[in-house]
Amino acid sequence: MNMLRHVCWWAVFIVAGIALQSVVPGLDAFAVGLILLLEDRDYRNLAWLLPVFIILQEGMGTGLFGSSVVWYTALVLLYKLGRWLFEVNNFFFVLLLSTWFGAAYFGIAWLMAPLQDVPGFDAQGTLDKSLIQALYVPVAWWLLAGLRRWVLPREA
């Protein structure tokens, strides 16, 4: 029952994430899910969800396979670094983390553009998207953390 609840929660999360990504170009809606999983130290679900996130992002994207691997590795490392530095887990930490995510978004896009044979790197467009990503993370985290506490009370 518990496992079923988890699977349903994450299935709905993925569907909502895909729908959101179809409306907001360039946004990674699954990044917040990764934060939630790392916060809960839910490594069992992380083990199957991380490949799912990567395959979905690579499938719906237009670049060569690899950018999402770097992106999610960077997110995990940034989260771990943040926890190691601050040893807190609250909204302000997520706010700080979101700015790092935004910077990482731009950095990875810039780094991967030559590897992906992208003819011209659109710095302005990427900057806009990284800002949207940075703004999205704290809002979505706040909403999802609350919703998760309500949907999965024992695990919260």
Added chain:
Amino acid sequence: MRHEKGETRQEGGTSAARRTTEQPVTFRRLLLIAGTLLILFLGMFTWNQRTRALDDFAGMLGLEVTGTVLSFVHAVESGISETWDHYFDLVGVREENQRLKARLEELEARMMAAGEDLAELRRLRKLLELPVDEAWKPVGARVLAGRMGPNGLLDSITINRGYSTGGRPGTPVVTQLGLVGRVLRASPHSATVLLLTDPGSRIAVFSQEGRVSGILSGQGVHQHLEVRFAQLGTPVSPGEVLVTSGLDGKYPKGIPVARVISAEPSNYNQFLTIKAQPLVDLRNLEEVLLLESTGIVRPNLPSGPPPEFVGPPLPATAQPLP
């Protein structure tokens, strides 16, 4: 007790000392792991670039799931929208019914009068009808989304047709107004279409009136298209329509693509600099047509007999000089 305390201190001291001696080892281990991961990633990236195995796998699975989810979301969205509309329709249905009845009577009278015009229109359309090219079969598709996810680097859209339903990679995509792009990658029931505005898009075109040929390339979102390699001194005027030439073998000949905005001699090379604007509004696409290749090769031969040769006599038939 003192003895215990001393032991504890000693233990603490030993663990601290161990930590200091372990730190370089941990750092070295971290570096080693990071290096190994980097090498593994670059190996995977290079292998995939050569074989496209992971791209195909992600396209097959990720794109298919995305397409299915988006089709489901669109169906739910349209269902809710229809229910909502029907509810509001019912509120004012009586008043609207009376209004429509009156309107229907008026339109019936008008239709009677317009019958003759309609017949004439049909005749004229028949006269203007172009020969159907059996090499391409049009298949309708719905646009599911625009550029998606952080890996959506190219200017693209996602459609609800895949390689098993008429959207194989390379298939040209059009609307009734003109060319949209071509299918870049496909899963069984979904596909990603590369738009003609993407900087990686190259289309062989010529101008409809002057027949000036060139290569149309995208310059990015909200940027004008550019025609390259158009010879200087050739007649291209603003407002002229550019159509596919079919010389690249990727698009059928004669599809309208863009309208010329400006044509000026280049300061850097011996070609014309032609700026153009797509005929299709690529930001507001809802439905598109895929031109699926039927495999029928259209003979590129003239229908009549070859024209009579006009020119100097051939060497074999040349008369000896007197």
